[in-house]
Amino acid sequence: MKKEKILIVDDEDNIRTLLSDMLSMKGYTVATAENAEKALQEVKDFSPHLVLLDLKLGKSDGIDILKQIKKIDRSIVVIIITAYGSADTDLNEIRFGAYGEIAKPFDLNVLEKVVADALESSTRRSEE
Amino acid sequence: MPADKSQNGCVVAPHVLVVDADGALKNSLQPLLTPDYKVWHQPSVAALFNDIRNKSISVVVVNEAAVAFDQDGFQNWLRSYPLPVAYVLAIRDPGAQAVAGRVAKGAYDCVDAGRPEQVAMAVRHGFRTALQEHQIRALAEKCAAQSAELSEEKGLKISLLYEASRITGSVFHLETLLKMIIHLITNVMKVKICSVMLLNEETDQLEIKEAIGLVPEIMQATTIKRGQGISGWVFKEGQSLLIGDIDEDGRFMGRNEERYMTKSLLSVPLKIKDKVFGVLNVNNKTDGKPFNEEDRRVLEPLAAQIAAIIENAQLIDHLTTAKTEVKKAHDQLIRSEKFAAIGKLAASLSHEINNPLTSIYGRIQQLLRSTVDPETIRLLSVVKSEVERISRILGNLLNFAKIAKTKTQLHDLNVIVDNSLNLLLPEIKKSNISLVKDFNKKLPEVLIDGDQFMQVAINVMLNAVKAMPKGGELLISTSQDEEWIRLSVKDSGCGIDKNKLESIFDPFYSNWTDGSGTGLGLSVSKGIIEGFGGDIEATSAIGRGSTFTIKLPYKS
Numbered sequence: 001m002k003k004e005k006i007l008i009v010d011d012e013d014n015i016r017t018l019l020s021d022m023l024s025m026k027g028y029t030v031a032t033a034e035n036a037e038k039a040l041q042e043v044k045d046f047s048p049h050l051v052l053l054d055l056k057l058g059k060s061d062g063i064d065i066l067k068q069i070k071k072i073d074r075s076i077v078v079i080i081i082t083a084y085g086s087a088d089t090d091l092n093e094i095r096f097g098a099y100g101e102i103a104k105p106f107d108l109n110v111l112e113k114v115v116a117d118a119l120e121s122s123t124r125r126s127e128e
Numbered sequence: 129m130p131a132d133k134s135q136n137g138c139v140v141a142p143h144v145l146v147v148d149a150d151g152a153l154k155n156s157l158q159p160l161l162t163p164d165y166k167v168w169h170q171p172s173v174a175a176l177f178n179d180i181r182n183k184s185i186s187v188v189v190v191n192e193a194a195v196a197f198d199q200d201g202f203q204n205w206l207r208s209y210p211l212p213v214a215y216v217l218a219i220r221d222p223g224a225q226a227v228a229g230r231v232a233k234g235a236y237d238c239v240d241a242g243r244p245e246q247v248a249m250a251v252r253h254g255f256r257t258a259l260q261e262h263q264i265r266a267l268a269e270k271c272a273a274q275s276a277e278l279s280e281e282k283g284l285k286i287s288l289l290y291e292a293s294r295i296t297g298s299v300f301h302l303e304t305l306l307k308m309i310i311h312l313i314t315n316v317m318k319v320k321i322c323s324v325m326l327l328n329e330e331t332d333q334l335e336i337k338e339a340i341g342l343v344p345e346i347m348q349a350t351t352i353k354r355g356q357g358i359s360g361w362v363f364k365e366g367q368s369l370l371i372g373d374i375d376e377d378g379r380f381m382g383r384n385e386e387r388y389m390t391k392s393l394l395s396v397p398l399k400i401k402d403k404v405f406g407v408l409n410v411n412n413k414t415d416g417k418p419f420n421e422e423d424r425r426v427l428e429p430l431a432a433q434i435a436a437i438i439e440n441a442q443l444i445d446h447l448t449t450a451k452t453e454v455k456k457a458h459d460q461l462i463r464s465e466k467f468a469a470i471g472k473l474a475a476s477l478s479h480e481i482n483n484p485l486t487s488i489y490g491r492i493q494q495l496l497r498s499t500v501d502p503e504t505i506r507l508l509s510v511v512k513s514e515v516e517r518i519s520r521i522l523g524n525l526l527n528f529a530k531i532a533k534t535k536t537q538l539h540d541l542n543v544i545v546d547n548s549l550n551l552l553l554p555e556i557k558k559s560n561i562s563l564v565k566d567f568n569k570k571l572p573e574v575l576i577d578g579d580q581f582m583q584v585a586i587n588v589m590l591n592a593v594k595a596m597p598k599g600g601e602l603l604i605s606t607s608q609d610e611e612w613i614r615l616s617v618k619d620s621g622c623g624i625d626k627n628k629l630e631s632i633f634d635p636f637y638s639n640w641t642d643g644s645g646t647g648l649g650l651s652v653s654k655g656i657i658e659g660f661g662g663d664i665e666a667t668s669a670i671g672r673g674s675t676f677t678i679k680l681p682y683k684s
Contacts, residue, residue: 014487022494056479083482104482105489105519108497 004119005029007048009039009065010081011057015104019052022108023115036060043072050077050119053098063096070097077118081106141166142186142255147173149194153218153244157189160248165255173197177205180213187255188215193241203234212262214254218247260440302441306338309434313410314340317423321390321411324398325352325359326438334359334407341411358395359407366404368396368428372418392418396427398435408434474525481522489515524652536660538573539581541613541680542606548585549604552593560599567606574613574680576660584653584664588617588676591649595621595674612662612679619675624668632666 006028008019016032024030031046033039036057043051051069055062062080069076080101099118102111144161145168146154154169161167165187170179172195179185190197197217206213217230218241227238236254239246306324314322321341325334334352336342355364362369371393390411398406408431413419492512499505549563556563592602600620607614624632633654650664657664661681668674 012483012487015483015490018487018490018494022490083479083486105486105515108490108493 003029004050005031005046005048006115007039007042007046007051008032009034009051009057010054011035012054015054019111022112026112028115036065039065040068040072043069043076047073048076049122050079050115052079052081052115054081054083056083066096066098075122077122079114079118143168143183144187144189144251144255145170145176145179145183145185146189146191147171147176147195147197148189148191153189153191153194153241153247156244157248157251160244161251165251171195173202176202180209184211186211186213186258187236187251188213189218189247189251190215191218191241193218193220199230199233199235206234212258214251214258216247216250216254260443263440302438303338305437305441309437310338310340313408313427313430317410317426318414319410319412320414321409323347323409324406324434325363325409326398326406327363327404334363337406358393359409362395362397362407363404366397366399366402368394368424368431370394370419370421370424372420391416394419394423394427396424396431398431398438400435400439405435406438478522478526481518485515485518485522489519524649536575536577539576539578541571541574541581541615542567542569544578544582545585545604545606545615548582548589551586552589555590555593556602559593559596561593561596561602562600564601564603565605566603568608571606571608571613572682574660574682576680577656580656581660584656584678585615587649587653588664588678592617592619592621592674592676595619595623600673608682611681613682614680615678617676617678618673620673623670623672624666624674625670626668629666629668633664 006023008016008023008030009032010016010019011034013034016034020030020032031042031048033042039051039053039057042048053062053066053069055066057065066078066080069078074097078098080098081104082101083104099121100114102114141163142165144157144165146157147170148154149171151169151171154167158167168179168183168185170176173190176188180188199217202215206215214236215234217235217238219226219230219238220241222238222240230238236257237250239250241247310322310324313319319341321339323339323342324337326337327333328335328351331351332354334354336347336350339347352360352363354360358369358371374390374393392413393409393411395407395409397404398408408427410419410423410427489512492508492515496505496508496512499508545567549565589602589604596602596619602620603616603618605614605616605618607616633650654664657678657680662679664676664678666674666676
């Protein structure tokens with residue numbers, strides 16, 4: 001059993017359960033949040049190692065949530081999920097500390113690999 | 129009834145009559161035309177003639193989508209009506225043919241009944257044009273009458289002047305007018321040479337605009353300064369000059385004598401009020417006799433009339449150009465508005481669809497992982513690949529949306545083409561295609577969005593590669609002419625059927641039968657290239673291959 005904790009933030013119920021099913025099957029401990037407020041609460045309570053963050057959460061500004069997560073704990077790895085296609089990557093996301101971006105709909109293998117790589121790189125960084 | 133004329137008889141606000149079953153068109157036109165125009169409404173054409181007369185209507189708008197209208201009958205009646213009236217027809221579906229037919233019969237314009245702003249624009253232009261035509265005709269008739277009084281040989285001269293006024297009543301293009309006038313003068317005054325010289329304001333010299341009896345080389349080569357030679361003198365002094373025998377006049381430039389072969393000459397200024405802007409010359413009567421004072425009395429009033437015609441024709445030419453430009457700008461605006469709307473729609477559509485698609489795609493992958501039954505795997509794989517196809521279409525739609533956000537700068541086209549080619553090299557090798565590059569190394573830079581152009585280049589080149597699955601030759605060339613820079617992509621593949629070739633740039637049309645195309649690649653490409661002011665064209669022959677040519681404008 002892996003000990004890494006992952007927080008899934010998406011306002012779409014079906015996507016939260018999909019990611020949650022898939023990542024828990026891989027052995028991660030998973031929590032979910034459907035809005036910005038709940039997401040920030042979970043960041044504090046659940047202290048995830050990694051957050052999968054949908055930038056489009058109702059009225060909230062995704063970049064703003066990203067900044068706030070990083071403010072609470074800089075070491076949390078954030079991967080952005082976007083429904084606007086990969087070509088639309090806003091460099092701001094990277095500038096504000098996101099690890100990377102995955103476009104919907106995603107290949108499960110790719111997502112699993114990106115998550116594993118991101119966690120590994122952060123572990124390495126914290127060990128150095 | 130509101131007065132349409134002030135005490136002095138000058139028009140306050142022209143009256144527009146809208147014939148429309150329910151008055152809806154009138155109601156939408158009113159705010160667009162007030163206060164410049166007074167707008168009236170009639171539910172049918174029954175009392176049309178009376179209305180025009182009684183209300184001094186200047187522009188009639190008939191909503192043909194709502195009321196029956198006999199254009200031939202109306203046109204006939206209009207011919208006998210003494211005041212200028214323009215009419216605009218509003219129809220439901222203004223296709224090129226429907227519009228052209230109505231305009232040819234005499235309508236000022238024919239526009240979409242559902243677009244009041246277009247109708248209003250046509251009303252404004254129509255009114256101005258009708259007024260101008262009317263003024264020109266009146267002027268021509270007045271000139272003709274005055275000239276007739278002055279002339280002693282009335283029969284002959286009146287025919288000339290009336291003929292001239294008839295021309296001015298029907299044709300307005302400056303060049304055509306000048307040709308006809310000169311032809312007429314040559315015939316009726318029985319002269320060998322007739323020419324109209326106009327001032328070129330940029331060079332401040334006189335140039336021959338139209339002539340009969342002069343070879344084109346002389347017409348093109350002749351430029352005359354103010355005061356130089358006979359035409360220059362007439363232009364400078366603003367007075368006509370009659371020379372019975374050229375050899376006895378020192379003002380004629382000796383070196384031109386042989387080329388012009390002039391013996392006798394009459395030269396009159398073309399002027400409006402005191403402003404001279406050209407010279408009308410007649411040389412050598414056909415009977416060999418010298419010009420006399422009688423000829424001068426005919427030509428001088430004629431010149432006044434011609435001056436008025438030229439001035440009006442120039443005004444109308446300006447107006448036509450302005451009208452074309454306004455229409456072009458308007459069309460462009462509509463296109464860019466449409467584009468922005470499509471962009472917004474594409475972005476929100478893509479977002480809305482991508483979410484459920486993510487769920488479907490993810491669950492299919494989970495199912496695929498958990499099953500070992502080959503048939504289930506086969507069926508699920510089909511579903512999976514179709515979901516991927518939807519996703520590709522959405523991606524292309526999003527690209528469509530992004531065309532609106534361009535970042536243009538000067539680029540070397542060869543570099544972009546080379547970079548695009550490098551990305552495709554593995555595909556080219558895999559398909560056993562021989563690549564031939566023929567680049568013009570000295571291309572000037574073009575103002576484009578490099579990323580977007582690369583997208584187009586890759587798209588077109590990838591299509592060429594896909595057309596040659598069993599190998600072939602891919603020729604990529606760049607070239608330049610006076611106006612355009614061209615990128616040409618030629619393959620020796622299967623070719624595209626002639627009747628399909630027309631549709632390949634249409635959105636959602638794909639010529640690939642294997643489902644690999646989204647039908648958006650070429651339409652997006654065309655949109656991008658047109659955004660740079662260029663164009664993309666295709667030629668093809670079945671079995672011999674296709675050539676796609678992208679042309680881009682550049683400034684030298």
